[in-house]
Structure formats: C-alpha cells, structure tokens
Amino acid sequence: MIRLPPYGEALGIEPIRDEHSRLVLKLPFGNHVSGRPGFLHGGAIAGLLEIAGIMSLYDQLGEDDRPQVKPITVTTDFMRNGFPKMTYAAGIITRSGRRMANVESFAWQDDESKPIAASRMNLLLVRK
C-alpha cells in the first residue's frame, strides 16, 4: 500500500481496498476534522479529496513510476453536508499522460451514489 503524505496522516486517513480492489480512503470523524458543531469541516473534505486523487494516480501508475505530482488547478464542489461519521473517498483517473494527469475524486458517507463533495484536479507530472 502507498504511504500517505504527512497531511493525510494528520487527518487520520486510512487507505483500504474495496471488493473490486479499488483504492478507497477512509476518514474517521474526530474533533480535528470538525467544522461548525455537528458537521465535518469543508477544508478537511477538500484535503481528503486531494489525497484520494493523488494516491489513486500513484496506485494506477504502479511502484516503478513515481513522478513528482504538482497540482496546477484544484476545484472542489461541495454538494451535501458532511456529518460526524465515517467519510470515504476514491479517485478516478480520467487521463494520465507523460506530463499531465486529469483526476476526479468523490467523497461520500453512507451512499456512494450521493457524494458530499467532489474535486477535479489537473496535475503536472515531473519525471526525472
């Protein structure tokens, strides 16, 4: 399994594989990810989505291809409130080329078909 970035560890993210062996990130609820009382913080959701996108890209590229990933544009859409419970996120690699990767990620709580937030990232890949 790929190692989380320090910010992922600080958020308390846990990477798992679902039944289709897809990489899914779990974010357990805690004070450090809460916003106004009774809700998950939008910034914590944005952080989870960013890490889900980048880790899914690394997962698809495989261990022998580890470019430095530089976010160029990051757009986060917030669709539903996040509640104090487990949050999941997974990434979709729309395109992964030599220099650019276009990645989407979605976060959900009880039902994956009802995402709470999504992000779209255009990432510059730097290979030495």
Next chain:
Amino acid sequence: MNEQVEEFRRKMAAGEVSARDFIEVVARHNHNGLIGSRYVDEGENWIELALDYDVKLVGDRDSGILASGPITSMCDMAAGLAISKTSGRFLMTVTIDLRADYLRPAKVGNAVHGRMECYRCTRNVAFVRGHAHDGDPGDPIAQITGTFMFLAPLS
C-alpha cells in the same frame, strides 16, 4: 469548546466581536486548530489569514511542499469572513465551490498567507476571489476563486 465557538458566532452575528477575535478563538479548535491559521489583516471587503509552515501539513514527502488542502481550508475561512464584511452581517454560508490555481509551489518553511475578498453578494450567493502568497504579495503562489450560498436568503 464548541459552546465557546458558538457564543462567538452569536456575538459576531450581533456585531459584538471583530474578525480578529473570532479567528483567534475559532482557529484553536476543531479542523482550524489542526491547520492553525491566524489573523493578519483586513480591509473593507477582504480578510487576510496566514498558515505557518508545519511538517504535518506537507503533501509531498520528497519536496516538503505543503498540501493544497490546508491552503484551501484557510482561504475558505477567510472567504467566509470577507463575505461578512461585504454583506455587513455575519451570516452562515456554505461553500458551493472553491478553485485554486497554483502558480508555483510555496517555499518550504515559509508561512502561506491567504487574502480573500468578497466582490459581490446577491440574495443567495456570495462571490469571492483572492490569492495566496508566501511572503511577497506581488509574487503569489495561487489564485483562488469561490462561490458561497447563504444558509438563509438575504432579506
């Protein structure tokens, strides 16, 4: 702790506390406590916050560059306060979307500042824009735009 934050929100809504006092209390708790943003300055329709460099906020182990998430979090909070400056009231908002364009990576070790202005408020939606820099406002690291919705439409 949340009671104290809620009391501050109520006082903010009543115009009894400044954005600076609000940040100094709110930033010590919850997710804002994890990222640790602090108050820097404000103007007629803008707020500037800053985030000190912290190894636990790093997004890329090899380079030591901060993750995008904490910068987004800080700008989201600054935007919420900028909206209260423009609307003249402290009202609860939810983020519709927030986009960051990274012009260059922040220098490792430097604090990142986020200045957000609210340039338009309608009955339902507030529009914000701003930038993040790591010491020189003339050489920004990111350009940020966002839209927010009022929890209750403005009357």
